[in-house]
Amino acid sequence: MSRSRLEILAGLAGALLLVLIAWGVPWLRFVLTIALAKGITVLGILLLLRAGQVSFGHAMYVAIAAYTVAFVAPRMPEVLLLLPLAALASTAVGLVVGLFVMRYREIFFGMLNLALSMVFYSLLEKLYTITHGTDGIRLPVPTFLGQTLTGPTYEWAVFGIALVLAIGFALLVRVYLAAPLGQALAGIKTREARLEFMGVPARYVLLSAYALSALMAGCGGTIIALTSRHVTPALAYWTASGELVFIAILGGAGSVLGAFLGAVVYELTRVYAAANLADAWQLILGTVLLLVILFAPGGLVGMAQGLRRRKSA
Amino acid sequence: MSVLLSAQDLRLAFGGVKAADGINLDVMEREFLAIIGPNGAGKTTFINMSTGHLRPQGGSITYQGRQVLGMKPRDIVRMGIARSFQLPQLFTEHTVLENAAMAVAAREGTFSPFRPLLRPAFRAEAEALLERFGLTAAAHQRADALNEGTRKLTDIAMAVAMKPRLLLMDEPTSGVAAADKMAVVETLARVLREAGVTAVFVEHDMDVVARIADRVAVWGQGRIAALGPPEQVLSDPMVQRDVIGIQPGGGAHAAA
Numbered sequence: 001m002s003r004s005r006l007e008i009l010a011g012l013a014g015a016l017l018l019v020l021i022a023w024g025v026p027w028l029r030f031v032l033t034i035a036l037a038k039g040i041t042v043l044g045i046l047l048l049l050r051a052g053q054v055s056f057g058h059a060m061y062v063a064i065a066a067y068t069v070a071f072v073a074p075r076m077p078e079v080l081l082l083l084p085l086a087a088l089a090s091t092a093v094g095l096v097v098g099l100f101v102m103r104y105r106e107i108f109f110g111m112l113n114l115a116l117s118m119v120f121y122s123l124l125e126k127l128y129t130i131t132h133g134t135d136g137i138r139l140p141v142p143t144f145l146g147q148t149l150t151g152p153t154y155e156w157a158v159f160g161i162a163l164v165l166a167i168g169f170a171l172l173v174r175v176y177l178a179a180p181l182g183q184a185l186a187g188i189k190t191r192e193a194r195l196e197f198m199g200v201p202a203r204y205v206l207l208s209a210y211a212l213s214a215l216m217a218g219c220g221g222t223i224i225a226l227t228s229r230h231v232t233p234a235l236a237y238w239t240a241s242g243e244l245v246f247i248a249i250l251g252g253a254g255s256v257l258g259a260f261l262g263a264v265v266y267e268l269t270r271v272y273a274a275a276n277l278a279d280a281w282q283l284i285l286g287t288v289l290l291l292v293i294l295f296a297p298g299g300l301v302g303m304a305q306g307l308r309r310r311k312s313a
Numbered sequence: 314m315s316v317l318l319s320a321q322d323l324r325l326a327f328g329g330v331k332a333a334d335g336i337n338l339d340v341m342e343r344e345f346l347a348i349i350g351p352n353g354a355g356k357t358t359f360i361n362m363s364t365g366h367l368r369p370q371g372g373s374i375t376y377q378g379r380q381v382l383g384m385k386p387r388d389i390v391r392m393g394i395a396r397s398f399q400l401p402q403l404f405t406e407h408t409v410l411e412n413a414a415m416a417v418a419a420r421e422g423t424f425s426p427f428r429p430l431l432r433p434a435f436r437a438e439a440e441a442l443l444e445r446f447g448l449t450a451a452a453h454q455r456a457d458a459l460n461e462g463t464r465k466l467t468d469i470a471m472a473v474a475m476k477p478r479l480l481l482m483d484e485p486t487s488g489v490a491a492a493d494k495m496a497v498v499e500t501l502a503r504v505l506r507e508a509g510v511t512a513v514f515v516e517h518d519m520d521v522v523a524r525i526a527d528r529v530a531v532w533g534q535g536r537i538a539a540l541g542p543p544e545q546v547l548s549d550p551m552v553q554r555d556v557i558g559i560q561p562g563g564g565a566h567a568a569a
Binding site (some may be wrong): 175179208 | 422475
């Protein structure tokens with residue numbers, strides 16, 4: 001079976017498994033929805049990693065969308081309008097910031113993103129009259145196509161949106177990475193000068209990926225806001241950005257599936273570890289990251305591919 | 314024959330080193346012009362100025378009558394001037410075929426986010442290109458796993474994929490194993506002649522120069538010391554002494 005077909009099948013099987021878990025273990029529905037939202041966001045981190053760039057500030061785009069939802073929902077609680085509006089807000093900021101950060105590479109790119117996200121975090125924290133500071137903002141119950149849903153129905157609706165977006169963006173990113181524009185991202189990593197001498201403006205190649213990553217982070221942020229129905233500045237804090245990079249490395253930086261596999265494993269581990277080993281769970285996280293980097297640089301997906309190769313050999 | 318590229322009174326100094334000290338040079342349509350001279354004479358600088366990589370302090374470079382100075386490399390390549398590099402500039406995580414297809418996609422100018430790079434039309438053209446360069450066997454190797462000769466040819470193939478009218482090559486045979494050198498040069502000359510490409514190339518190997526150049530320009534300290542057909546220039550005593558390194562009384566050693 002071709003690798004690409006296998007990957008799509010594995011993705012669909014994974015999606016089905018998530019639905020079954022969400023159905024069988026109702027309290028995990030919340031966790032899995034958050035995992036899908038983070039997975040969608042991590043797809044954007046993957047795009048930038050493909051260009052050899054690491055952003056330590058992408059939680060800013062998650063937070064921009066989440067706060068957009070929080071500000072708009074009291075006046076217009078329709079989810080199907082909130083989602084595109086919030087995603088658009090993140091994308092617009094991503095385009096403007098991208099015009100600036102696309103000039104920088106590597107450590108400067110990473111640090112600039114970090115710095116901007118921390119400025120945004122401070123604003124969320126300090127502008128109490130608008131943002132309610134660290135207390136955050138609680139969301140009213142939003143509507144779906146005018147219907148007010150409650151309890152499990154609401155949870156299923158948000159989970160469904162997250163799953164559809166996850167599948168949609170996963171397919172989009174796959175297509176994008178195979179197309180010249182996505183391939184040129186790897187060109188930025190290995191030989192940017194060549195792109196210029198082929199007549200390709202490398203900065204705009206990076207900008208397109210950056211804007212797409214902001215769009216996906218915006219969708220992730222919207223889902224997080226709809227799921228937790230409480231947004232706080234912590235969404236934009238640098239550890240939240242670091243978490244996204246962590247998930248990308250854990251899942252496997254080369255793979256679309258890795259983003260979601262990493263996010264689900266991360267969220268489940270976090271929930272169980274935080275419940276049972278509240279004091280030690282960050283220690284566990286650090287150890288796992290070390291082990292992945294040292295022994296499985298391809299992440300979880302890389303390990304799975306290795307097992308499959310060994311089996312067929 | 315008409316003038317394709319014309320440099321007038323080009324001047325550029327790096328500190329006290331004059332890389333171009335009043336260069337006047339016309340490149341004629343469809344000729345192969347070799348640039349020879351000692352290291353540091355300003356040969357690569359001339360290519361860098363013609364492709365927008367460096368800006369001279371004075372003078373002008375026109376291509377088909379249009380000023381190219383001040384233009385960005387990517388705009389110059391769109392006018393029909395491509396270049397290859399002394400150190401091959403390949404996308405090292407891609408295969409040779411993908412490298413070639415990237416160049417084809419870049420030339421087409423449709424850097425689509427949706428249709429695959431190796432779509433049938435691009436793949437077919439890239440494969441045909443690699444075949445002309447004798448690179449078919451290496452098509453599916455990653456660019457960082459190639460020997461120097463293959464890397465050089467891939468680099469030049471990518472420049473040719475841009476369908477340039479003028480190709481500037483910086484030491485196309487340096488690093489190529491001596492045994493492969495003439496085969497590489499013959500392949501290259503054949504492909505370029507078939508495509509009707511005008512070529513300017515910096516070269517240190519006088520056998521290569523004598524074999525394929527129509528004219529030779531000798532660079533010395535930012536000036537053109539001699540210019541003419543290879544048989545005339547290469548037999549000039551000044552060129553033999555200062556550039557090729559033939560001492561009076563016999564014994565030759567190539568100027569590295």
